Amino acid sequence: MKKIAYTFILLASMALTFTGCRETKSNSEKIEDSIEEVGDDIEEGAEEVKDEIDDAVDDN
Numbered sequence: 707m708k709k710i711a712y713t714f715i716l717l718a719s720m721a722l723t724f725t726g727c728r729e730t731k732s733n734s735e736k737i738e739d740s741i742e743e744v745g746d747d748i749e750e751g752a753e754e755v756k757d758e759i760d761d762a763v764d765d766n
Contacts, residue, residue, distance in 0.1 A: 731739070
């Protein structure tokens with residue numbers, strides 16, 4: 707009986723040790739991240755356009 711109990715305890719301990727918890731994002735968090743990425747891309751695009759305009763003005 708002790709061997710069965712020890713085996714069960716060992717298997718349960720191993721299962722808990724090797725079972726990882728993964729942090730998942732909710733849909734609202736995913737949407738917020740997407741909105742932030744789009745905002746960053748827009749800002750980068752605007753800066754590139756500004757730089758190109760500045761270069762064109764400097765050339766003339």
